[in-house]
Amino acid sequence: MKIISVVGARPNFMKVAPLHRAFQEREAITESLIVHTGQHYDEQMSDIFFEQLELPRPDRYLGVGSASHAQQTARVMTAFEEVVEEEAPDLVLVVGDVNSTLACSLVATKMHIPVAHVEAGLRSGDRRMPEEINRLLTDTIAELLFVTEQNGVDNLKAEGVSDDRIFFVGNVMIDSLVFFREKAAQTGIVDELDLTPSRYAVMTMHRPSNVDNREGLTNLLETIERIADLVPLVFPMHPRTRNRFDEFGLADRLEAVQDLILLEPLGYLEFLRLMEEAGVVVTDSGGIQEETTFLQVPCLTLRDSTERPITITQGTNELMDLDPEAVEQRVQDILSGDRPDGQIPEKWDGKTAERIAKHIENTLAAASA
DSSP: OEEEEEEOSHHHHHHHHHHHHHHHTOTTOOEEEEEEOOSSOOHHHHHHHHHHTTOOOOSEEOOOOSOOHHHHHHHHHHHHHHHHHHHOOSEEEEESSSHHHHHHHHHHHHTTOOEEEEEETOOOSOTTSHHHHHHHHHHHHOSEEEESSHHHHHHHHHTTOOGGGEEEOOOHHHHHHHHHHHHHHTSOHHHHTTOOTTSOEEEEOOOHHHHSSHHHHHHHHHHHHHHHTTSOEEEEOOHHHHHHHHHTTOHHHHHTOTTEEEEOOOOHHHHHHHHHHOSEEEEOOSHHHHHHHHHTOOEEEOSSOOSOTHHHHTSSEEEOOSOHHHHHHHHHHHHTTOOOOOOOOTTOSSOHHHHHHHHHHHHHHHHHO
């Protein structure tokens, strides 16, 4: 059996790494290939991620780069079609909800190659988000749907998906966190930045709705100023966000904020350690909602919807509008001891990749019998 796993953006690396390890441990899976579409690519950061996550270099790099959604999806499809023709895999595995996920699923399905979707069934209910469209369409055509939480199972069943395509396996992102947690603790980044555990905040912000317009970015800047007035705020800045501060003429005001530690994007281990020791994390990312839930660290997600509701109903995540005064007050409350009571969701135990590999092996074996 030959499996191609697709990565397109940095969060995909953390999901594919434990899967690649699990595939290598199963005798029936003779080849595990990694294809990097290059949807998001920074040479320095990609090198760090492959090294830290102990991933081999991608077997194929497609180099599609940034573009509009239509152009990027088309480029991935064209390039990936050639890979599938040459490699003739038994299965294509896609993760998450980026454009590469949908593009490669379309190619494989039309070439009659089964598709497995890891993180299936997640829904925000907001079709203005391109990720929501990618999730919906990928789940429609994928044969194997691997789900992180019960809510995902419920969504798929409500959409008419048959039970034999749905597998509740847990969260593969947590596999990487569990596997590398001890290694992350050895990075020393908290001491290097002269931070006191539980007495600093961490921020990541990059979604277009928050940073691609002047009003949103101005509100974000005021939020940063207010949080940094309470505790040191560590902000590894996404290139997209940095460019918008320059574009809207707000970079000087940002640089002037005291107790704001602006960093380039960090490696996985360094950022994991910063999250684990933080008093609060403020974000608009999907994966960070899950990681903070496992780590039991309070998380404020500055969005009006989430495709990961279990992080709110069971975890330590809270949804908030990008309202500087309200966010400041909530951060202050959390730092004063008003922390959400959370628990780790079912099957978020570091063994999800093993379950996925077993299901894939059994499914492909049955199909070839």
